[in-house]
């Protein structure tokens with residue numbers, strides 16, 4: 001249990017909050033004193049984990065502008081304010097190059113992962129303005145910083161998230177609203193379960209990560225709380241990469257290993 005209570009009296013709206021990173025981060029916010037309003041497409045029992053005194057749940061499809069607007073409205077109605085928007089909901093596409101990618105699927109991925117941030121922010125920012133302050137944090141990805149084989153729609157959506165964050169940070173800086181993103185590398189969540197089903201896939205994946213492991217989602221969640229908190233009061237328009245060293249590498253092989261330690 002955290003003793004800092006950085007979010008006492010604060011209200012946090014979290015998307016994709018019944019699974020993986022969203023659920024773990026919701027728990028960290030509650031431990032730090034916040035009331036959280038969790039939304040997700042899937043209705044899973046998150047309230048028994050968070051405590052119904054500290055949290056509310058509503059089903060919401062973030063690819064729908066109307067759903068996003070009414071969920072933000074319900075949050076403000078229920079808790080009387082909105083201090084932090086954490087847009088984290090996303091889906092992974094089936095692996096396909098652009099020729100084979102279904103058009104409708106491409107649109108759905110962009111709509112959920114990228115447009116969701118736009119729909120939610122346009123609903124949340126007017127409330128933050130009336131409060132004179134607010135923080136928006138988006139979950140982007142290392143997949144928004146470089147390309148992955150077979151993930152064209154996901155790459156495009158996450159890269160769009162990184163730059164939408166920068167753009168909103170500029171537009172709302174004078175209103176006291178900060179906008180930042182986290183870029184996780186490989187995290188151990190239901191989204192990546194398939195990578196752990198087969199040993200050769202898991203081994204190949206871990207071999208590319210300098211720390212040779214995936215992240216516990218709470219290792220990302222703690223950074224989300226930092227960016228959302230007053231400790232980050234001069235940080236806006238940034239993406240914080242949290243990936244066990246993944247993006248620190250060039251494409252070079254490890255010559256030290258190849259030359260037996262004689263690089």
Ligand SMILES: NC(=O)c1ccc[n+]([C@@H]2O[C@H](COP(=O)([O-])OP(=O)(O)OC[C@H]3O[C@@H](n4cnc5c(N)ncnc54)[C@H](O)[C@@H]3O)[C@@H](O)[C@H]2O)c1
Pocket residue numbers: 015016017018019020021022039040041042060061062063088089090091112139140141142143183184185186187188189190191192
């Ligand atoms: N797991 C990883 O390795 C990894 C790496 C980098 C970034 N990310 C990102 O982290 C975030 C959290 O993913 P996770 O790994 O916890 O996966 P997850 O699948 O456990 O959680 C994603 C949640 O988003 C919800 N969701 C999907 N579409 C939605 C919609 N249209 N409306 C509302 N909710 C919707 C799902 O129901 C689910 O609860 C995502 O943005 C993902 O892209 C994950």
